[in-house]
Amino acid sequence: MLSISNPPLHLSTRKISMGKPHAIMVPFPMQGHIIPLMELAQCLAKHGIKITFVNTEINHDRVQAFSGNEALDDRIRLVSVPDGLESSERYIPEKFMETVYEIMPRNIEELIQEINASNEDKITCVIYDQCLGRIQEVAEKLGVGSAAFCAAAAALLVLGFNIPRLIEDGIIDNEGSPLNNNNIFQLNPTMPIISPSDFVWNRSKISAIRKLVFNIMKQNNKFMKSANWLICNSVHNLEPGAFTVATQITPIGPLLSTNRPQNLPDHIQEPDPDCLKWLDQQPPCSVIYIAFGSTTIFNKNQFQELAMGIEQSNRPFLWVVRPDSDKDFPDGYLDRVTTHGRIVGWAPQQRVLSHSSIACFISHCGWNSTLESVSNGVPMLCWPYFADQFINRSYICDTWKIGLTIDEDENGVVKFDEIKEKIDRLFEEDVFKERALCLKEMISSSASEGGDSYKNLSNFISWIRG
Numbered sequence: 001m002l003s004i005s006n007p008p009l010h011l012s013t014r015k016i017s018m019g020k021p022h023a024i025m026v027p028f029p030m031q032g033h034i035i036p037l038m039e040l041a042q043c044l045a046k047h048g049i050k051i052t053f054v055n056t057e058i059n060h061d062r063v064q065a066f067s068g069n070e071a072l073d074d075r076i077r078l079v080s081v082p083d084g085l086e087s088s089e090r091y092i093p094e095k096f097m098e099t100v101y102e103i104m105p106r107n108i109e110e111l112i113q114e115i116n117a118s119n120e121d122k123i124t125c126v127i128y129d130q131c132l133g134r135i136q137e138v139a140e141k142l143g144v145g146s147a148a149f150c151a152a153a154a155a156l157l158v159l160g161f162n163i164p165r166l167i168e169d170g171i172i173d174n175e176g177s178p179l180n181n182n183n184i185f186q187l188n189p190t191m192p193i194i195s196p197s198d199f200v201w202n203r204s205k206i207s208a209i210r211k212l213v214f215n216i217m218k219q220n221n222k223f224m225k226s227a228n229w230l231i232c233n234s235v236h237n238l239e240p241g242a243f244t245v246a247t248q249i250t251p252i253g254p255l256l257s258t259n260r261p262q263n264l265p266d267h268i269q270e271p272d273p274d275c276l277k278w279l280d281q282q283p284p285c286s287v288i289y290i291a292f293g294s295t296t297i298f299n300k301n302q303f304q305e306l307a308m309g310i311e312q313s314n315r316p317f318l319w320v321v322r323p324d325s326d327k328d329f330p331d332g333y334l335d336r337v338t339t340h341g342r343i344v345g346w347a348p349q350q351r352v353l354s355h356s357s358i359a360c361f362i363s364h365c366g367w368n369s370t371l372e373s374v375s376n377g378v379p380m381l382c383w384p385y386f387a388d389q390f391i392n393r394s395y396i397c398d399t400w401k402i403g404l405t406i407d408e409d410e411n412g413v414v415k416f417d418e419i420k421e422k423i424d425r426l427f428e429e430d431v432f433k434e435r436a437l438c439l440k441e442m443i444s445s446s447a448s449e450g451g452d453s454y455k456n457l458s459n460f461i462s463w464i465r466g
């Protein structure tokens, strides 16, 4: 007879494999896409769904190293597939394209076949980042359900869906370039106003990347139409216009670790262990938090202007300067700011933003950072750099009005006095904080029981369970 009180470990593993729903989840191979999909994986696992979470080797190692056993439900298995690239090839757009469009779908197909031929629970659905559209073809070929996941704002999807109309109306040409730089554009009266030169695909200086992003978006539109679900890490009340014009998008956000009861890590890099303790020592609403996500890099001149702007504001600050950035601080800087500034290589950002000492966030406006700031009622100083960050800025500054934009001078440089002036305004004009708190209130219930996102996620889970 089996012992009920103390089952050996392998028995609990076997129990999961007795016909449980089993989802394979595939993030786009970039950190800002992996974190929210991992969060979704944890939600699904909590509801009894077995997860095989597939990263490329390089990301797999990071996820295992920093989120591994401590963070993950035991129903989640981490698996890696090769990206087929030499390290020198990772920044070549064509090579990257080959990975996401050829190599990853092929590897995922083989993995599903392998799992389905084994004694394990069969794969019942594939949840893939919508940027990896060709995985939809794999799902259809193998006859499994599919859900495309958008790690960005719904507005980004709506923009992509409208590419044919934008070409037809003469806003952009067939390659996505603006036909008139003075145009400003709004897809719906409640959606952000943007200039075509700020469309996602146009915000790179490298023409190969502009083409790459434009083509990915065009092709993915086709794939997303065939997916059983198109889910998005957003909230209905944040983007009512986008969800009205594209009812096929289902918001299930915000997917944040702070929404979970367990106090689990929310990162795939080693965060500074002491910065939360440092924040505990600062007065309420006094600290400027500065972080630009996982990829943004400044040149030396711009970095120094930023450093001086922060210094001139003469307030406590926590600044993330990633280990892969050049740390070109002005002479004597670190000594001068040591009494009130803390500079770290990586912060536990979600917990930093929920700390009562944080007054404002200087950000590149990545969607995860935006959601994290909004969810904590923190006003933002917006310094977008690439891709969808410009749409997000428009939401923050023009639609929600919870932040200010940092402007470049005529030479394309953001000067220190501009940074200082905008920081001062965020501190002095209470209206930003008031609106940020209203917005926080408005969306805080969406992921809780009975909220819009909660209901959508429940329906999605019911579908996975069949």
Ligand code: UDP
Pocket (backbone or CB within 6 Å): 031, 032, 033, 035, 266, 267, 291, 292, 293, 294, 295, 296, 320, 345, 346, 347, 348, 349, 350, 365, 366, 367, 368, 369, 370, 372
């Ligand atoms: N992040 C973090 N610590 C840091 C900087 C960033 O944990 O020091 C996290 C942040 O909380 C967010 C993600 O990294 O979840 C960055 O995603 P985002 O979409 O904002 O920007 P991306 O990195 O994709 O440009």
